[in-house]
Amino acid sequence: MSLAKSPWIIHVNVNSCNGCDIEVVACLTPLYDAERFGVLNIGTPKQADIMVVTGSVNYKNVNVLKNLYNQIPDPKVVLAVGACASTGGIFHDCYNVVGGVDQVIPVDAYVPGCCPRPEAILDGVVAALSILENKKKGNIKGKEVKLKGNEVPSNA
Amino acid sequence: MNTNDILLAVLVLIGAPIIGCIASGIDRKITARLQGRVGPPLLQPYYDVKKLLSKDNMVVNPSQNFYVVVYLVFIVLSLLMLVFKQDFLMIIFVYTVASIALIVGGMSTGSPYARIGSSREIMAILSYEPVLILYALAIYLLTGTFKLSAVVDASSPLLVYTPLIFIAMIVVLNIKLKKSPFDYSTSHHGHQELVKGMTTEYGGPGFATIEIAHFYEYVFLTGLIFLFWASNPIIGVLLGIIAYLLIIVIDNITARVYWQWMLKLSWSVLLIISIVNIAFLYVSGVQLA
Ligand code: SF4
Numbered sequence: 288m289s290l291a292k293s294p295w296i297i298h299v300n301v302n303s304c305n306g307c308d309i310e311v312v313a314c315l316t317p318l319y320d321a322e323r324f325g326v327l328n329i330g331t332p333k334q335a336d337i338m339v340v341t342g343s344v345n346y347k348n349v350n351v352l353k354n355l356y357n358q359i360p361d362p363k364v365v366l367a368v369g370a371c372a373s374t375g376g377i378f379h380d381c382y383n384v385v386g387g388v389d390q391v392i393p394v395d396a397y398v399p400g401c402c403p404r405p406e407a408i409l410d411g412v413v414a415a416l417s418i419l420e421n422k423k424k425g426n427i428k429g430k431e432v433k434l435k436g437n438e439v440p441s442n443a
Numbered sequence: 444m445n446t447n448d449i450l451l452a453v454l455v456l457i458g459a460p461i462i463g464c465i466a467s468g469i470d471r472k473i474t475a476r477l478q479g480r481v482g483p484p485l486l487q488p489y490y491d492v493k494k495l496l497s498k499d500n501m502v503v504n505p506s507q508n509f510y511v512v513v514y515l516v517f518i519v520l521s522l523l524m525l526v527f528k529q530d531f532l533m534i535i536f537v538y539t540v541a542s543i544a545l546i547v548g549g550m551s552t553g554s555p556y557a558r559i560g561s562s563r564e565i566m567a568i569l570s571y572e573p574v575l576i577l578y579a580l581a582i583y584l585l586t587g588t589f590k591l592s593a594v595v596d597a598s599s600p601l602l603v604y605t606p607l608i609f610i611a612m613i614v615v616l617n618i619k620l621k622k623s624p625f626d627y628s629t630s631h632h633g634h635q636e637l638v639k640g641m642t643t644e645y646g647g648p649g650f651a652t653i654e655i656a657h658f659y660e661y662v663f664l665t666g667l668i669f670l671f672w673a674s675n676p677i678i679g680v681l682l683g684i685i686a687y688l689l690i691i692v693i694d695n696i697t698a699r700v701y702w703q704w705m706l707k708l709s710w711s712v713l714l715i716i717s718i719v720n721i722a723f724l725y726v727s728g729v730q731l732a
Binding site for chain 2: 290292293295317320322323324325329330331333334336358360361362423
């Protein structure tokens with residue numbers, strides 16, 4: 288139960304239009320008060336449990352995302368917030384966009400919407416908590432994702 | 444050492460982190476209320492520590508683990524020395540070793556954030572250490588010894604003769620608890636921030652050790668305030684609690700400033716009022732009865 292009582296999140300912005308980001312930040316304001324669930328927005332991946340990703344991944348930041356994912360100690364879950372992070376959203380057919388976050392790292396929960404409301408994001412965090420507990424019980428480790436060299440779009 | 448002493452030591456080892464944990468929870472609760480939020484449960488720091496202990500320990504450098512253990516051990520040692528009324532000068536030195544261990548731990552990771560945090564913590568030590576030494580000097584002038592037993596056994600309180608040093612010590616408490624406006628070396632937990640200074644590269648059990656050491660440190664630092672009215676333990680404890688609440692309020696109504704400002708404040712205002720107090724003690728030659 289201890290994991291569910293103090294979920295610390297790290298917020299990663301990969302190519303987001305900033306719409307989802309301000310909604311994530313809104314969760315932390317006194318109005319929504321995520322801290323009453325023990326949620327803290329931690330700046331360093333080494334202390335985080337939940338990775339909140341916003342925006343579609345592009346070729347420039349693929350390695351950044353993988354690197355941050357590898358630095359989070361187990362057990363960990365990834366929460367894709369917004370249409371972009373889930374599928375690529377309105378940017379899905381841009382020439383530099385890889386697609387949703389799940390193209391690069393394993394995603395455990397999705398929060399759809401463009402942009403999702405802070406309540407929905409908090410719901411997503413709470414959903415991620417039960418996954419986190421299950422991972423803890425089953426001792427499920429996150430996959431180590433390999434960094435690649437300078438990735439280039441396959442159609443370039 | 445008789446059985447009573449051993450019992451007291453065990454009591455301190457178990458009781459101090461519990462008190463520290465609740466104090467830290469109260470801090471987060473009050474901070475939340477001042478911002479118009481509900482805030483986390485009172486035992487949130489305990490849940491945090493429990494969770495951190497159950498996670499993977501990821502370190503950049505294996506010696507990081509050693510430094511946090513040194514930090515914890517020396518904090519506990521200084522608290523025990525305080526409880527057993529040992530030499531005050533020695534307590535300050537032991538406490539400094541603990542702070543240095545954390546700084547070296549941060550430096551050893553090579554992360555630029557940890558390095559900046561560590562060098563800022565050195566500035567903090569530079570600014571509060573002279574005040575602590577002057578506090579020790581005041582105790583010496585008043586009792587003729589650095590031993591704390593003389594202060595505790597005296598019938599009149601220390602505060603009557605050292606009001607200016609008391610004010611300086613409140614600021615030192617603020618610097619040492621790393622509350623704003625002096626929280627440059629590591630941002631405190633209730634505050635959501637990007638970079639956590641010295642502790643950036645710690646995670647899991649290593650970070651939990653730092654948190655537990657902080658719990659001990661809370662008790663140790665309020666213990667230093669308690670000494671000002673040690674002749675009547677109830678008033679002494681009240682003094683400690685009031686000082687702690689005051690620091691939470693200061694934390695919430697101030698923003699972070701440059702470290703240069705801290706250094707200027709402590710090396711001018713704090714040192715001068717402490718020296719004025721010492722000069723008064725020296726000239727008047729009062730003794731703690
Ligand atoms: S989902 Fe919408 S709001 Fe969020 S990053 Fe994409 S375009 Fe912006």
